[in-house]
Amino acid sequence: MNTSTDWFASWFDTPYYHILYKNRDQKEARLFMANLVAFLKLKKNDRVLDLACGKGRHSLFLNSLGFDTIGADLSQNSVDYANEFANETLRFVQRDMRDPLNLKYDAIFNLFTSFGYFENDADDLKVLNNIKNGLKSEESIAVIDFLNVKKAVKTLVKKETIIRNDLKFGIKRKFENNFIVKEITLATENETHKFFERIKYLDLEKIEQYLKTVGLNLKHTFGDYDLQAYDEENSNRLILILSK
Structure with missing residues (x-):
């Protein structure tokens, strides 16, 4: 991807x-x-x-x-x-x-x-x-x-775990190359999934x-x-x- x-x-x-x-x-x-x-x-x-x-x-x-x-x-x-x-x-x-x-x-x-x-x-x-x-x-x-990207970067939570519908989402955040990046991982019975969200620092x-x-x-x-x-x-x- x-x-x-x-x-x-x-x-x-x-x-x-x-x-x-x-x-x-x-x-x-x-x-x-x-x-x-x-x-x-x-x-x-x-x-x-x-x-x-x-x-x-x-x-x-x-x-x-x-x-x-x-x-x-x-x-x-x-x-x-x-x-x-x-x-x-x-x-x-x-x-x-x-x-x-x-x-x-x-x-x-x-x-x-x-x-x-x-x-x-x-x-x-x-x-x-x-x-x-x-x-x-x-x-x-x-x-x-x-x-408000300035406050978002200043208060960035770098790592957390969120449970929804018995699914465990691992969340990592970082500020990199002028983007606020969220990496989302979760493991299901068949495979491990990884997704990203990227919001430009505007x-x-x-x-x-x-x-x-x-x-x-x-x-x-x-x-x-x-x-x-x-x-x-x-x-x-x-x-x-x-x-x-």
Whole structure:
């Protein structure tokens, strides 16, 4: 496996990814979405895109608030699962976020650190350019919910063990070659599996360079899901509100 470029294609499409992260806080996700929707003043029936939607937890909640919602994800397994919940105003498609969008949206959401996967800056810029081109008008909004990399590196837990569904996941983390790298190993009855997650060290200054390159405007930054002010030293998240 090419750990630098293909990790997301192989890891996200396994059942083990969803087992490891099954304890994600649904209440927190809903609160974040409710806070965002109120802040952005989105209108009922606005068309929204959940880009890199996984199994669709944010998409379902957005749809429940009255939005015409499309979820897009690289993992066909996740898309197939999410489509079990599809309706007239909620649908899911398989898509690489580096591919141009074929619809225009009132809002585009890229959530839960679903950015910064790629080795080359050109691929990150493709994603941002697609987001820009996918916005319906200058009043339309994009949201990128990213990691505060400075704090993440400073507080990196180098090694831990997590047990889910009687599976023991060994987790190792390191900061290497400008990436925060998580190595995940687990042994099943038949074999030992090894997966990687790699998130590029993109601080606010670097992201602002990206945005300038593609012509996106940074309107607001927040540091957590309660939409408190971003603090480079102490915030857990870097949440970006963008327009074209």
